[in-house]
Amino acid sequence: MVSLNLFQYQAEVKRALLARKDELNQEWDPFVASWLAYAFLREGGTTSLLAQEVFERLEAWSQEEVVWQFRRNVAPLLFLIWLKEQFNRPAGQAFVTRATKALWNLNPDDKFSPWRYPEQVFLISLGISTRGRKTQSRFVKTLSTQMRGSLGRQVLLAAALKEVGEAPVLPSLSPTDATDVIVMLWWAERYEESTNKTHRWSQFENIADTLLLQKSDVFDNRRVLSEWELVLLYEALIGQTNKPEPIMLFDYYPLHSRVRQIAGEDFKQGNYLGAVFEACKALEDYLKRISGSSRIGVALVEDVLGKPNMSSHNFSAPLVKVNPLDTTSTDFVSQLDEQKGFSSMTIGVFQAFRNPKGHQPKDKNWVGIGAYEALDQLVVISLVMKRLQDATGIIP
Secondary structure (H helix, E strand, O other), X not given: OOOOOHHHHHHHHHHHHHHHHHHOOOOOOHHHHHHHHHHHHHHHHHHOHHHHXXXXXXXXXXXXXXXXHOHHHXXXXXXXXXXXXXXXXXXXXXXXXXXXXXXXXXXXXXXXXXXXXXXXXXXXXHHXXXXXXXXXXXHHHHHHHHOOOOHHHHHHHHHHHHHOOOOOOOOOXXXXXXXXXXXXXXXXXXXXXXXXXXXXXXXXXXXXXXXXXXXXXXXXXXXXXXXXXXXXXXXHHHHHHHOOOHHHHHHHOOOOHHHHHHHHHHHHOOOHXXXXXXXXXXXXXXXXXXXXXXXXXXXXXXXXXXXXXXXXXXXXXXXOOOOOOOOOOOOHHHHHHHHHHHHHHXXXXXXXXXXXXXHOOOOOOOOOOOHHHHHHHHHHHHHHHHHHHHHHOOOO
């Protein structure tokens, strides 16, 4: 189970990115600006004021003739082609031709060439992704000569290939440092929608305390993350907080222990239908234990919690009261409404959750459920069990 507060950590990473953005006012760096623009765009899209601001600065920078004299600027210039398209302001053909020509003029074998730095190659790939297949094929052919080195390097280069339509195979290596862990986490969140990402987040949690998000004048032996590492981490956090990993949600949420016990294995194996069905059977078994009744479904619920249509005029105390149900109380009607509500809710669990799963083939379109709906249903079952246990003191 991952215990790191991802929402809080995301806010801390964003503060670090904003600090790096402020540093651009003292020392302009188009490479850093490019990664920051990418981060703010991934967070808020083209409506992001932060993304717009950095985009405008990059566009103004690109108009200076001197920028074309330095090979380190090739990556930001090509990235700007992609960025312009995101803002629906496509770069002119002359700009595109000049930027791609500058790329082809680079020597991939030169140890100082942008081709040797995966964090630059990824920015380049975004620009190349907007071009035709002929340009993309040349990019892929050149990049294929660079697929070596650390896990983080190879994965980021694989991401560059993926951005231009390739289907690279990730190296079968284990992370050896923080960069490897962050890049693998980012890859999982960006490209592997159906993968269980809990393991990757656990790996990151194990090293989080060794990382420093913001630069400090005070001595600190933790490793300060670079701008591009911060951005990859930020995008991973955005992905996870926007659409949390279902298994992490299952682990995080304080489900009733019986629901967690009976549904956990099926849920984590992706058998969501089975997870909910088993939880429903556990609830029914619990109701039988409480009541001593051999009845099932709706009749069993009514034995325990009363009929949903009972009223103050024909009231008969149910076997289990979820609140005082004090007929002399001034708020008895509200108490009765809650009791009837829980009776209806529990009946609904059997009618809406269990019965279709017990009587219909799982491959029927309207029967199957996904991870998030399964979680919703398990939470309802958990709530009912918690209230029954609170009311009776009987542990399922």
